Amino acid sequence: MTRPVTLLALLVPSFVLAQQNVIEISGANFRPMPIAVAIPAVQDDAARKTLNEFDSALMFDFSACGLFQVLDRKSYLAPPTEGVVASAIGFGKWSDVGAESLVKTQISSDGETLHGDLRLFNVAAGREDLKVSEAVPMKDARRLAHKLANAVYKHFTKETGPFETRITWSRKSPTGRDVWLADWDGHNAVKVTNGDVNVIPALVPGGGVAFTSYRQRKPWLYVGKPGSDPVLLIGKAAMVTGAAFSPDGKKVAVSISEGENAEIFTANAADGSNLTKVTDTKFFLNTSPSWSPDGKRIAFVSNRAGNPQIYVMTAEGANVKRLTFQGTYNTTPAWSPRGDLIAFTARDERNAFDLFTINVETGKIARLTQDASNNEEPAFSPNGRLILFTSTRSGARHLHVMTFDGNNQVTLSIEKGDYSTPDWGP
Amino acid sequence: MSMSSGRGAPGRTTMSEINVTPMVDVMLVLLIIFMVTTPLIQQGVKVNLPETKAAPVEASDKKLVVSIDRDRRVFIGEAEVELKELEEKLKTNAKAQQDKELYLHADRDLAYGVVVDVMAAAQRAGVTNVGMITDPMGAGKVSKPEKDKK
Numbered sequence: 001m002t003r004p005v006t007l008l009a010l011l012v013p014s015f016v017l018a019q020q021n022v023i024e025i026s027g028a029n030f031r032p033m034p035i036a037v038a039i040p041a042v043q044d045d046a047a048r049k050t051l052n053e054f055d056s057a058l059m060f061d062f063s064a065c066g067l068f069q070v071l072d073r074k075s076y077l078a079p080p081t082e083g084v085v086a087s088a089i090g091f092g093k094w095s096d097v098g099a100e101s102l103v104k105t106q107i108s109s110d111g112e113t114l115h116g117d118l119r120l121f122n123v124a125a126g127r128e129d130l131k132v133s134e135a136v137p138m139k140d141a142r143r144l145a146h147k148l149a150n151a152v153y154k155h156f157t158k159e160t161g162p163f164e165t166r167i168t169w170s171r172k173s174p175t176g177r178d179v180w181l182a183d184w185d186g187h188n189a190v191k192v193t194n195g196d197v198n199v200i201p202a203l204v205p206g207g208g209v210a211f212t213s214y215r216q217r218k219p220w221l222y223v224g225k226p227g228s229d230p231v232l233l234i235g236k237a238a239m240v241t242g243a244a245f246s247p248d249g250k251k252v253a254v255s256i257s258e259g260e261n262a263e264i265f266t267a268n269a270a271d272g273s274n275l276t277k278v279t280d281t282k283f284f285l286n287t288s289p290s291w292s293p294d295g296k297r298i299a300f301v302s303n304r305a306g307n308p309q310i311y312v313m314t315a316e317g318a319n320v321k322r323l324t325f326q327g328t329y330n331t332t333p334a335w336s337p338r339g340d341l342i343a344f345t346a347r348d349e350r351n352a353f354d355l356f357t358i359n360v361e362t363g364k365i366a367r368l369t370q371d372a373s374n375n376e377e378p379a380f381s382p383n384g385r386l387i388l389f390t391s392t393r394s395g396a397r398h399l400h401v402m403t404f405d406g407n408n409q410v411t412l413s414i415e416k417g418d419y420s421t422p423d424w425g426p
Numbered sequence: 427m428s429m430s431s432g433r434g435a436p437g438r439t440t441m442s443e444i445n446v447t448p449m450v451d452v453m454l455v456l457l458i459i460f461m462v463t464t465p466l467i468q469q470g471v472k473v474n475l476p477e478t479k480a481a482p483v484e485a486s487d488k489k490l491v492v493s494i495d496r497d498r499r500v501f502i503g504e505a506e507v508e509l510k511e512l513e514e515k516l517k518t519n520a521k522a523q524q525d526k527e528l529y530l531h532a533d534r535d536l537a538y539g540v541v542v543d544v545m546a547a548a549q550r551a552g553v554t555n556v557g558m559i560t561d562p563m564g565a566g567k568v569s570k571p572e573k574d575k576k
Contacts, residue, residue, distance in 0.1 A: 092503055
């Protein structure tokens, strides 16, 4: 009896190795995985009412995250009534449309709660790789889709998915500009402010949004939440802009202008106390701070060399180092939560604004956008895999999302409008 | 031919390069002769005769197969589709669009026009390579795929 046991012991490790299929997202050989997302199966009428919301959120998550090539539903050969378990699925029909993975979902309702099941199949092997079940209140069909999509993202990347994160932006209103808070796909948007001019929002790690508002005539920094009045955080000198919170949430960096010049300050994030001047350059502007993920360094924009360029310094203002040497206009740095890259807006030789990344250590620059009107104001997803930005490619400034290397540029399916300065947080 | 010998260089200098001008002349004439004669050689009607004894093409199961059975029903793989849907199904099919090829598996008793309709649909959908599946040396009639017998 010992021989079969030894054989089994030899087989098990190789089988386990074969099971690990982590999608490596970076690198020249990256190819989005062809995935078929079947039309969700609906169990009852109450669930049917949420089908459109659920399905559109699910499809957006899969198609915008950059991991997958979502196959066109018009090409599907399996009947829409096909079952959701492996034994009921004709995998040949899915491999004939080019699918390597197949996602089947099913939603049902018990009056109060919406239940969702998602199964992920390996089409070539005809095997169920993942099964997740989630439940949410009836009105949160989109969140149910985001939760299920996150499980698939985690299955392939071993990283937390970005689909339950939040974004914020400033949008033109009849009376000025308002700050909004929304899901990562731009849906479920709620106003944080109501009236006046409110710009440059930044998500506060503990909840809420910090933004510069003219509500007391002077552009000072406030923190607000939907449904409550904003609270003044830093009100000093002529102008307080460009708030950025350190990753641990304890510090806030801002740019405060005092007449001729503007300097970077840091303060306690909770109450704005302990305001400390970090840069000190008479007659020059220092703006747009962005923290490194370890909270030890700050990237910012300064015109001390004659035109705006990206600089890096420690959080105390030491070791100031110029990062960009190409072009005459480089602004809005955003430090990737992965630490390696800083995305920024640059004006190129044709006077178009486009997005670039620069590697902090090597200084290697990569172009992300080109020939698509003006693209500005990058913001990284909390996992550093995606970039949210504004673009005028389809008229007014609108929000778009792409992977950190500029692939898979997708327009957020939200109302048209003049959107600016997006920020992205957990 | 002018040779630039350095000013003040004593005596004669030898020309150390190959004189390429005559070679280029000859090559150019040869090139023109070949260009003129090549089309002449290729005249005549060209017919690719069916080669029944040819080695079968390695049709791996990963390739897309479109089948037409004796009742003129059209299948992509194992799934039946309407002929009028075929173009859109192939146009949106990621596999067909990536490979740009499919294999046609048609019953031998079918009218030529039916097969041509399917091939035309494939071509409109951008599938440029259509391979024909045959049974080598009349081993039997082409039958429809197993799983679609209902």
